[in-house]
Amino acid sequence: MGKGGNSHEEEEENMAAWLVGLNTLKIQPFKLPPLGPHDVRVRMKAVGICGSDVHYLKTLRCADFVVKEPMVIGHECAGIIEEVGSEVKHLVPGDRVALEPGISCWRCDLCKDGRYNLCPEMKFFATPPVHGSLAHQVVHPADLCFKLPDNVSLEEGAMCEPLSVGVHACRRANVGPETNVLVMGAGPIGLVTMLAARAFGAPRIVIVDVDDNRLSVAKNLGADGIIKVSTNIQDVPEEVERICKEMEARVDVCFDCAGFNKTMTTALSATRAGGKVCLVGMGHNEMTVPLTPAAAREVDVIGIFRYRNTWPLCIEFIRSGKIDVKPLITHRFGFSQKEVEEAFETSAGGGSAIKVMFNL
Amino acid sequence: MISEMEEVSEITVGETNMAAWLLGIQTIKIQPYHLPPLGPHDVKICIKALGICGSDVHHFKTMRCANFIVKKPMVLGHECAGIIEEVGSQVKSLQVGDRVALEPGISCQRCSLCRDGRYNLCREMKFSGSPPNNGSLANKVVHPANLCFKLPDNVSLEEGAMCEPLSVGVHACRRAKIGPDTNVLIIGAGPIGLVTLLAARAFGAPRIVIVDVDDYRLSMAKELGADEIVIVSTNIKDVGEEVVKIQNVMVSRIDVSFDCVGFNKTMSTALSATGAGGKVCLIGLARTELTVPLTSATVREIDVVGIFRYRNTWPLCIELLSTGKIDVKPLITHRFQFSQKGIEDAFQTSAGGGNAIKVMFNM
DSSP states (O other), rough: OOOOOOOSSSSSEEEEEEEETTTEEEOOOOOOOOOOOTTTEEEEEEEEHHHHHHHHHHSSSTTTTOOSSSSEEEEEEEEEEEEEETOOOSOOOOOOEEEEOEEEOOOOOHHTTGGGGGGGEEEETTTTTEEEEEEEEEEEEGGGEOOTTTTTHHHHHHHHHHHHHHHHHHHHTTTTTTTOOEOOSSSSHHHHHHHHHTTTTOSSSEEEESSSSHHHHHHHTTTEEEEEEOOOOOGHHHHHHHHHHHHSSSSEEEESOOOOHHHHHHHHHHHHEEEEEOOOOOOOSEEEEOHHHHHHOOOOOEOSSOOOSSSHHHHHHHTTTSOGGGGGGEEOOSSHHHHHHHHHHHHHHHOOOOOOEEEE | OOOOOOOOOOSOOOOOOOEEEEEEEEEEEEEEOOOOOOOEEEEEEEEEEEEEOHHHHHHHHHSSETTTOOOOEEEEOOOEEEEEEETTTTOOSSSSOOEEEEOEEEESSOOOHHTTOOOOOHHHHHETTTSOOHHHHEEEEEEEGGGGGEOOTOHHHHHHHHHHHHHHHHHHHHTOOTTTTTOOEEOOSSSSHHHHHHHHHHHTOOEEEEEEEEEHHHHHHHHTTHHHHHHHOOOOHHHHHHHHHHHHHHSOOOEEEEEOOOHHHHHHHHHSOOTTTOOOEEEEOSSSSSSOOHHHHTTTOOEEEEEESSSSSHHHHHHHHTTOOOOOGEEEEEESSSSSSHHHHHHHHHHHHOOEEEEEOOO
16 A cells, blocks of 8 residues: 655655555555635644554554545644635644644534534544645635644644643533542553643542553643552442542542443542543443443543634644643654654653643 | 331311322331421412322332432422412512412532532432432422412413423433434333423424334324334334434434433433434433443544533423423323222322323322
């Protein structure tokens, strides 16, 4: 598989990282569509790797989305405007922007209701069959490009995407100055959720994980309490006790950023009557969980899918210093064949790699 | 069997207050029930109508319901209405002779949940007929006056007793925000599914589809106003096909599903059939652990809303009955007297399910 290119078309041929087969990425030409009146052309400067990107690399699928032909990978990105379409008023070449990946239809009932993240016609970077943005340049709707203030770097701009997941979850769960928060999982999503919860005013945040290193990162990022837990579902009751003790108060909202039977069981058991459990992490489809005792305590399960209308708030949080995402960027790579391969191996390895970032 | 009580003659004689006591598995006996003294904020009520709930049957058959275990003799029953016989010294809102419906649960009114208005979740809740609290299948009971709601002249005592199950449906419709925009799917056409149907209609739901395994119950649902009925199986393999049938019959998207049963199959159906951004209310509390396609539902931002009993529902239930927006009378399918034979037959009938929807005592 793979596409050949014509090397003398322009001064510079647009190149991208293509997923061409299982575990196989190749930097190859990426021909851009023509610029529509409401589009902009963006030179990519910073692109982060997401767990879903790794999943596609390793398995060529993610839930029901299957990679059937070569696809450009990557979607967490920021860059500099190179060219604007004829109708674009709010951006000019040279502007530094963060990109919201998903293009919804704007016609269906869900879009009209503002819940555009659920649009059945959503075209999302690097969700097959839509190409991603790990490329020199991409073309994108201008209204999905958000200008970055001077004190927000392009890497921080790229971090707006994962941060958006945390922000959206905190909104759906109504996190505020009265909600004590428990976060299951201290990976990239658990950590951005923790940062968002703090920014939303959560008074007390406890985070749990199986990995010591990730827990210490969480502590450095401001968790009030960290607890090491096991992968053994028999340990749930004991862990719930430890969690409640560490919280020193009731758990009002729990974010399950892992999405396994054990983590959901812990979440449902640890959350107080009338509280909420947000299922953010997507582990397995079928889950076996004590749903009924939770329902009998009116503990609601809130579903989270990506985000909507979060970029302005993310940018403001970063600009004002309410949120500092920089510590999450643990590894950096340039945009070459060798480095692309190394970067994905590093990200796939987990452990001390939180966010792996490309600088282009 | 747990400790037997002294045998006395069955029907109330003179002034001895009698009640239906659960003494052991499938063993109920009418025996004296000594009432506590009347507090300043209490009233004494002559019970006139009392319905049997699935939880009463569960206690009857197994001496337990979830984590509530019957450890000593307990008076059964909690869905009731009656006539005020005596009022405590501080009671202003009620007087002797008033016809009232009773809200069973006495919460502490001090904890943070109570103060937040979510008193149904109070950990100190004393709920009639839930061990160790005695219920109200008795000649008389003593109850806080603020949990007794006066019935208008055009609402019968039986309808008053029906306010309790109806409250479950009303509370669920509130939590799920049922309104003129919400198309509703109801799984299970038993007493709870049916009161949920009635409540959803009263809340303005434009289209209601109800499913069950039992034809009789489905036909009752159709008579009560369901737009469509669908017969379903108990086989979890049929979920995919049934979801398609249900969606076709609804025509529009399903905004809210009420699972009034609570099995893997019913929750799986609900989670799959509900449209993106919708809600699934888990009302039926059948099983502890459920194995369900939770993730594929949550990635469509379907929320699972838990329902436990009700709160602040009596005034609305009474209003809906009084104005005729809801008619609960068709749900009362069997009536029994308060006698030893009566209570035994009544419980057997209720436990038998089928065409027994609500079994009511007239006292």
